[in-house]
Amino acid sequence: MVPVLTAALGHGVVAGFTGRAGGTSAGGYAGLDLGQHVGDDPLAVAGNRRRVAAWAGGPVVFARQVHGTRCAVLPGAGDPSPDPFLGDLGEDDGGYDALVVTAPGHPIGVLVADCVPVLLADPVAGVAAVAHAGRPGLLAGVLESVVRAMTEAGAQAERVRAVLGPSAGPCCYEVPSAMRDDAAARIPATSASTTWGTPSLDLRAGCRQILRTLGVGDVTSVGGCTVEDDRFYSFRRSPVTGRFAGVVMMVG
Numbered sequence: 023m024v025p026v027l028t029a030a031l032g033h034g035v036v037a038g039f040t041g042r043a044g045g046t047s048a049g050g051y052a053g054l055d056l057g058q059h060v061g062d063d064p065l066a067v068a069g070n071r072r073r074v075a076a077w078a079g080g081p082v083v084f085a086r087q088v089h090g091t092r093c094a095v096l097p098g099a100g101d102p103s104p105d106p107f108l109g110d111l112g113e114d115d116g117g118y119d120a121l122v123v124t125a126p127g128h129p130i131g132v133l134v135a136d137c138v139p140v141l142l143a144d145p146v147a148g149v150a151a152v153a154h155a156g157r158p159g160l161l162a163g164v165l166e167s168v169v170r171a172m173t174e175a176g177a178q179a180e181r182v183r184a185v186l187g188p189s190a191g192p193c194c195y196e197v198p199s200a201m202r203d204d205a206a207a208r209i210p211a212t213s214a215s216t217t218w219g220t221p222s223l224d225l226r227a228g229c230r231q232i233l234r235t236l237g238v239g240d241v242t243s244v245g246g247c248t249v250e251d252d253r254f255y256s257f258r259r260s261p262v263t264g265r266f267a268g269v270v271m272m273v274g
């Protein structure tokens with residue numbers, strides 16, 4: 023049952039998105055909740071993370087995400103190394119919203135419940151990455167940050183493939199009109215309307231616009247709107263909720 027959706031990022035790259043199926047969390051978190059700081063039982067989340075590790079071939083490193091733009095490059099000398107089942111990278115130093123990995127055998131993940139989980143890889147360079155692109159991080163430049171870190175690690179933007187995972191769609195992601203206007207001033211493609219005709223944001227369209235501007239060679243999407251698809255966690259649908267993940271790893 024792990025993952026719900028797989029993603030094709032090229033030869034030697036394993037990538038996919040988890041859902042709610044296959045986990046042991048209960049209540050509003052029911053299912054495969056992977057978020058260690060959302061109010062769920064930490065041991066249940068640790069058990070769920072072990073199930074994902076069994077699929078990924080090793081413990082998945084997640085970061086404490088803060089809707090910012092900082093990017094950590096792994097593996098690195100002197101990395102803080104929390105227990106990946108019970109803790110997140112960057113818990114003690116301000117958090118990260120993107121991770122880059124430059125060696126095979128190190129799964130990395132991004133946790134979401136409506137924000138856009140972005141997985142990226144340049145299989146030729148052997149560089150993979152994840153990014154957490156909610157409204158604040160996208161507008162602040164988290165995708166610029168992660169692509170810059172990938173190229174500094176040897177990737178070439180035109181070789182990079184990116185996949186955008188399930189997230190709140192423009193159909194449902196209603197925002198005040200001033201918020202839509204602010205986002206559109208920076209990233210015009212984000213401007214959208216809900217199915218009932220009110221202002222909304224299309225974060226995936228915004229991600230595509232930024233990634234194309236950065237020269238990323240291939241950008242695709244998998245999955246639909248998390249608010250409407252109860253295979254996934256959605257904060258908009260239920261404020262007490264877990265987190266699903268996008269996971270990527272280079273193999274051998």
Ligand SMILES: [Zn+2]
Pocket residue numbers: 190191192193194195247248249250
């Ligand atoms: Zn929707």
